[in-house]
Amino acid sequence: PAQGLGPRSQGAVQAPEGSPASSPPSPRGQVMLLGDSGVGKTCFLIQFKDGAFLSGTFIATVGIDFRVRWLQIWDTAGQERFRSVTHAYYRDAQALLLLYDITNKSSFDNIRAWLTEIHEYAQRDVVIMLLGNKADVSSERVIRSEDGETLAREYGVPFMETSAKTGMNVELAFLAIAKELKYRSLWQPDGPHFQIRDFVESQKKQPSCCSFL
Numbered sequence: 599p600a601q602g603l604g605p606r607s608q609g610a611v612q613a614p615e616g617s618p619a620s621s622p623p624s625p626r627g628q629v630m631l632l633g634d635s636g637v638g639k640t641c642f643l644i645q646f647k648d649g650a651f652l653s654g655t656f657i658a659t660v661g662i663d664f665r666v667r668w669l670q671i672w673d674t675a676g677q678e679r680f681r682s683v684t685h686a687y688y689r690d691a692q693a694l695l696l697l698y699d700i701t702n703k704s705s706f707d708n709i710r711a712w713l714t715e716i717h718e719y720a721q722r723d724v725v726i727m728l729l730g731n732k733a734d735v736s737s738e739r740v741i742r743s744e745d746g747e748t749l750a751r752e753y754g755v756p757f758m759e760t761s762a763k764t765g766m767n768v769e770l771a772f773l774a775i776a777k778e779l780k781y782r783s784l785w786q787p788d789g790p791h792f793q794i795r796d797f798v799e800s801q802k803k804q805p806s807c808c809s810f811l
């Protein structure tokens with residue numbers, strides 16, 4: 599679904615208390631989904647929103663908890679013509695999930711341009727996570743997982759392959775973001791330490807079939 603103006607679907611997840619849907623977004627717990635048109639941002643959000651209520655796993659439970667209390671998620675339009683609208687929302691974002699499609703090379707190649715744009719418009723300390731979506735479509739894969747890893751390492755951001763279709767790593771992406779934002783908000787010099795990259799590395803699932811390429 600690509601219709602509409604700029605960030606949308608914010609109503610899909612309960613806004614933080616005291617933040618009516620029509621008001622400007624609260625800077626706290628604000629997450630934006632970014633990436634080229636068609637990479638699966640809307641499906642990713644829907645999988646998170648709907649799948650969460652069906653799942654009884656530990657991650658899902660914690661995810662729901664954080665989602666209701668902490669995260670307001672904004673799905674954005676990937677199409678170029680909506681880009682200027684989206685720019686206006688970057689500065690309020692605490693976290694950005696940047697998606698490409700593992701079956702679409704240009705969506706991967708454009709990640710550098712997205713990161714340049716993020717650098718220009720977002721807060722300097724925004725949490726960024728790179729996600730290679732559609733990992734369920736192994737037969738059409740054109741971007742290797744290692745290429746995603748390498749790019750993510752270059753920019754110092756955590757990376758996972760995901761599937762909005764099967765739900766692989768969808769909850770985990772939001773959980774990692776929620777944990778990082780919570781950690782930052784409660785940070786104390788001698789408090790417990792949390793590293794989002796370590797957390798993601800220890801928890802992420804790999805696609806069941808990685809034989810291609």
Ligand SMILES: Nc1nc2c(ncn2[C@@H]2O[C@H](COP(=O)(O)OP(=O)(O)OP(=O)(O)O)[C@@H](O)[C@H]2O)c(=O)[nH]1
Nearest residue numbers: 599600635636637638639640641676732761762763
């Ligand atoms: N197999 C598979 N298909 C997916 C996945 N995620 C999304 N799709 C399909 O990819 C197409 C585009 O998905 P959207 O969620 O609309 O993409 P988008 O990034 O929101 O696109 P814009 O709104 O234009 O920016 C749809 O046909 C989805 O069914 C996935 O993880 N696996």
